Amino acid sequence: xxxxxxxxxxxxxxxxxxxxxxxxxxxxxxxxxxxxxxxxxxxxxxxxxxxxxxxxxxxxxxxxxxxxxxxxxxxxxxxxxxxxxxxxxxxxxxxxxxxxxxxxxxxxxxxxxxxxxxxxxxxxxxxxxxxxxxxxxxxxxxxxxxxxxxxxxxxxxxxxxxxxxxxxxxxxxxxxxxxxxxxxxxxxxxxxxxxxxxxxxxxxxxxxxxxxxxxxxxxxxxxxxxxxxxxxxxxxxxxxxxxxxxxxxxxxxxxxxxxxxxxxxxxxxxxxxxxxxxxxxxxxxxxxxxxxxxxxxxxxxxxxxxxxxxxxxxxxxxxxxxxxxxxxxxxxxxxxxxxxxxxxxxxxxxxxxxxxxxxxxxxxxxxxxxxxxxxxxxxxxxxxxxxxxxxxxxxxxxxxxxxxxxxxxxxxxxxxxxxxxxxxxxxxxxxxxxxxxxxxxxxxxxxxxxxxxxxxxxxxxxxxxxxxxxxxxxxxxxxxxxxxxxxxxxxxxxxxxxxxxxxxxxxxxxxxxxxxxxxxxxxxxxxxxxxxxxxxxxxxxxxxxxxxxxxxxxxxxxxxxxxxxxxxxxxxxxxxxxxxx
Amino acid sequence: xxxxxxxxxxxxxxxxxxxxxxxxxxxxxxxxxxxxxxxxxxxxxxxxxxxxxxxxxxxxxxxxxxxxxxxxxxxxxxxxxxxxxxxxxxxxxxxxxxxxxxxxxxxxxxxxxxxxxxxxxxxxxxxxxxxx
Numbered sequence: 001x002x003x004x005x006x007x008x009x010x011x012x013x014x015x016x017x018x019x020x021x022x023x024x025x026x027x028x029x030x031x032x033x034x035x036x037x038x039x040x041x042x043x044x045x046x047x048x049x050x051x052x053x054x055x056x057x058x059x060x061x062x063x064x065x066x067x068x069x070x071x072x073x074x075x076x077x078x079x080x081x082x083x084x085x086x087x088x089x090x091x092x093x094x095x096x097x098x099x100x101x102x103x104x105x106x107x108x109x110x111x112x113x114x115x116x117x118x119x120x121x122x123x124x125x126x127x128x129x130x131x132x133x134x135x136x137x138x139x140x141x142x143x144x145x146x147x148x149x150x151x152x153x154x155x156x157x158x159x160x161x162x163x164x165x166x167x168x169x170x171x172x173x174x175x176x177x178x179x180x181x182x183x184x185x186x187x188x189x190x191x192x193x194x195x196x197x198x199x200x201x202x203x204x205x206x207x208x209x210x211x212x213x214x215x216x217x218x219x220x221x222x223x224x225x226x227x228x229x230x231x232x233x234x235x236x237x238x239x240x241x242x243x244x245x246x247x248x249x250x251x252x253x254x255x256x257x258x259x260x261x262x263x264x265x266x267x268x269x270x271x272x273x274x275x276x277x278x279x280x281x282x283x284x285x286x287x288x289x290x291x292x293x294x295x296x297x298x299x300x301x302x303x304x305x306x307x308x309x310x311x312x313x314x315x316x317x318x319x320x321x322x323x324x325x326x327x328x329x330x331x332x333x334x335x336x337x338x339x340x341x342x343x344x345x346x347x348x349x350x351x352x353x354x355x356x357x358x359x360x361x362x363x364x365x366x367x368x369x370x371x372x373x374x375x376x377x378x379x380x381x382x383x384x385x386x387x388x389x390x391x392x393x394x395x396x397x398x399x400x401x402x403x404x405x406x407x408x409x410x411x412x413x414x415x416x417x418x419x420x421x422x423x424x425x426x427x428x429x430x431x432x433x434x435x436x437x438x439x440x441x442x443x444x445x446x447x448x449x450x451x452x453x454x455x456x457x458x459x460x461x462x463x464x465x466x467x468x469x470x471x472x473x474x475x476x477x478x479x480x481x482x483x484x485x486x487x488x489x490x491x492x493x494x495x496x497x498x499x500x501x502x503x504x505x506x507x508x509x510x511x512x513x514x515x516x517x518x519x520x521x522x523x524x525x526x527x528x529x530x531x532x533x534x535x536x537x538x539x540x541x542x543x544x545x546x547x548x549x550x551x552x553x554x555x556x557x558x559x560x561x562x563x564x565x566x567x568x569x570x571x572x573x574x575x576x577x578x579x580x581x
Numbered sequence: 582x583x584x585x586x587x588x589x590x591x592x593x594x595x596x597x598x599x600x601x602x603x604x605x606x607x608x609x610x611x612x613x614x615x616x617x618x619x620x621x622x623x624x625x626x627x628x629x630x631x632x633x634x635x636x637x638x639x640x641x642x643x644x645x646x647x648x649x650x651x652x653x654x655x656x657x658x659x660x661x662x663x664x665x666x667x668x669x670x671x672x673x674x675x676x677x678x679x680x681x682x683x684x685x686x687x688x689x690x691x692x693x694x695x696x697x698x699x700x701x702x703x704x705x706x707x708x709x710x711x712x713x
Binding site for chain 1: 632635639650653654660
């Protein structure tokens, strides 16, 4: 028995040991399984997915910018970017030479890129497809192309300062592209898909597509043809007068829609190299200037509205007026600086009786200062603000200048200066909007460049401008009559602004150019014309500002003819029937 | 209770010779192979059938992208062809000039009640949204 028990015992122990090992092994496996499948499951699943799943961002198509009739002013198309894998480029010199000839690029620059030491390099971004195809056809080892969206401005220089431009990554940098960058950009989408270890897509694997939401389209108020008319006339004016710059704005006074906003010289946003910040600047909203006589509109309108004068009120007007004692005698103050406060008309004349109508027609500085003195600085200041000077119009343009008003009641010359358009700096758009209020029966309408935003689903978000009554309808009508006289009387400074077939009303402006750096006036002038047509029922307001003309040097000679040309062509374009015999 | 010798049992192992009729015949092998091959091809066929729509989908997607790119290019081309600057240059080349005088004819009813700019754009937009 003992022998049998002795024999059986070791076997049992072995069995128990083996069974225990197997059991523990299974427990270990089970524990590990629990760890892998339960505890770490989410992390490991994610790790596996990360290794297999690729995520590609789908760029949202940037919205198109249209003119008021749905014609493309800025559009995004597929371009091609040329790159190179420098490890596979066999002969960098020959490659650079071939690409330079084919693409019209700088050979040394390409060579430097290829020899930069980086493996993947970009040679040229966002070329048009046809041009990139030329490089593709060469089949140069190591050189490849891939699609990349690019912004194109099909009209070239047209409305360039209004539209602005984007950087190569599609971020708006200037103009409407910058102002409405968020709305135009849209929301990028993404696609997630599984790939094998070689990077090939697994057809039955994960495929999740989150489509990109395209950016909203922008429908501007710009009329492409009117914009072209304004730019061409500005260019012609620049050439005629040898001026430094010409700015033109065409406004629909009843809606506040800006039909054209031109600054010449300009630039082509498709090819910005060689252009300067000055060329990019939208001077119609960023370039504040002293308006000179065009600002007399506000002085006279305010005086009429306040019933300080009537159109027939007569003044004894000499050709010179002294608002600070001794100023006209060339006296100096204690510091030896000549005293300001002597104002005179553009041409000398004996003291004569002039009505308000005559004062406006002949643009008499002295007569207008007399009207301003009756009005007083407080009331003049109130109307200047009401007409929108000294504050931004809110016209969809980034960095808009509010201008600058110097209307200190204690300043002895401010009233006289402000009455005739000095001591105030305004933007061309502010002045055009002020004339728009007179054209629109005394209602100032906020000028604007964008009519509506249209999102990818076609939902339209119209933009509503602000409006306010500045002067009464009767005052506005009187002002239009006075301004019409400036052009049609034959005695006025604006005779050159007569529009073939249409009645017109407007005012010239000629102001010495103030140089802020030097703190004094230069010998250059800023000449301008602000007007409306047809005078009987104004459909457009046109403002022309010419900076530093060398030939002409007066608003009547330089800017008035440009107004006439733009007004005539624009009225034809808008289909406005002639109202003049 | 006399002890009796236990009868010795013949515990010799017996050889069973029945293997010949259990061995698979050539026909069985052929059928098995054929079924295996058929299953293999069926498997491939099912994979192809499953993958085909995915490939077609991918191809269609590529075609859509190409169509969209082409559409954008054509839009751009139309816009460039309509540009006033280009038309003016072309007119100059053709010797077209402005008339010395204009005679404007006003037709009754024309121009009155013309759709507003916004409505005109709506028409254009409805065409544009039908893009590929």
